[in-house]
Amino acid sequence: MASNQQRREAAKRKLQRQNQRRVQQAKAAHQRLMIVGVIAAVLVIAGGVWLISSLFSPGNDTAAKSGGATKAANAYGTGTDAPTATGQSGSASDTAAPTSTAPATECSYPKGGTAAKPVKPPTDLNPPKTGTVDATLTLNTGDVTIALDRANAPCAVGSFLSLAQQHYFDNTTCHRLTTAASLKVLQCGDPTGTGTGGPGYSFADELTGKEKYTTGVVAMANSGADTNGSQFFIVYGDSQLSPNYTVLGKVSSGLNVVQAIAAKGVKGGGQDGAPADPVTIEKVAVGS
Structure with a gap:
């Protein structure tokens, strides 16, 4: 039968493990947010490049269809x-x-x-x-x-x-x-x-x-x-x-x-x- 001291130490170890898991989960969530942010930024930049290319591409001049x-x-x-x-x-x-x-x-x-x-x-x-x-x-x-x-x-x-x-x-x-x-x-x-x-x-x-x-x-x-x-x-x-x-x-x-x-x-x-x-x-x- 475990003594009070042993139970306290076991509870302390459990709490430490829980805290470690929370820290790891927080880090993982932060990394996911950073990745999402980077992807979003890339998409915005890519979209901007596409828009600029679309607006100024000679291929968009409908005069090219005028014979x-x-x-x-x-x-x-x-x-x-x-x-x-x-x-x-x-x-x-x-x-x-x-x-x-x-x-x-x-x-x-x-x-x-x-x-x-x-x-x-x-x-x-x-x-x-x-x-x-x-x-x-x-x-x-x-x-x-x-x-x-x-x-x-x-x-x-x-x-x-x-x-x-x-x-x-x-x-x-x-x-x-x-x-x-x-x-x-x-x-x-x-x-x-x-x-x-x-x-x-x-x-x-x-x-x-x-x-x-x-x-x-x-x-x-x-x-x-x-x-x-x-x-x-x-x-x-x-x-x-x-x-x-x-x-x-x-x-x-x-x-x-x-x-x-x-x-x-x-x-x-x-x-x-x-x-x-x-x-x-x-x-x-x-x-x-």
Whole structure:
């Protein structure tokens, strides 16, 4: 028969074993929580990576499904679901100039990249926001006059005028012509002639969301939202593009000059590339 002393020692050992089990159980529970936390963190990070990849993957650009116009549309930016342009007359006079509310804030031309040709950003950050001003492009094949729309895109017009006055466009090539049924444009404004050059600054889009790229419209080329620079394109036939390209103005005379360039086709054949006959902007004269 166990003595009181023995019973006390046995009870003490039992209590110690219970305490040890509780400590071990607590440690195990803590480890499980840490593992769960790590797994959750990994899932969150993985989810974030998936989200970023999904948002910015080129495969998500539905323009990739737009057929022959895909390459041309993507070169102007990342717009998708291009609207169908209205009006099939082919006359610049039938093209209605889009209207929009002028920006409430000052224009901004932040520096970025290397200028393809020495040039300074515009100094007038509050350009006129009404009316139009003419810019005449003297090409090696004839003159094209554009009515620049200050009411629709004052910042874009201000930039174009500044570049023209600094002779930025002089003796530069129109490096790109597209002749697909859904995209008929002549692209100019890059002194390097490669499609990658710019003025060393950019400026924001000026859009209404209702832009139509019908015959005679002149718009800014871009590589994404708010990446406008010096490149622009002249629409010589109704084209299907999403409303992601700031409308600079419209051709008031000389559209036949651009259409004659297009009639000769793309160098080497195809529907997208350099014009068959080189096109050079010899100079640009602007009104007041």
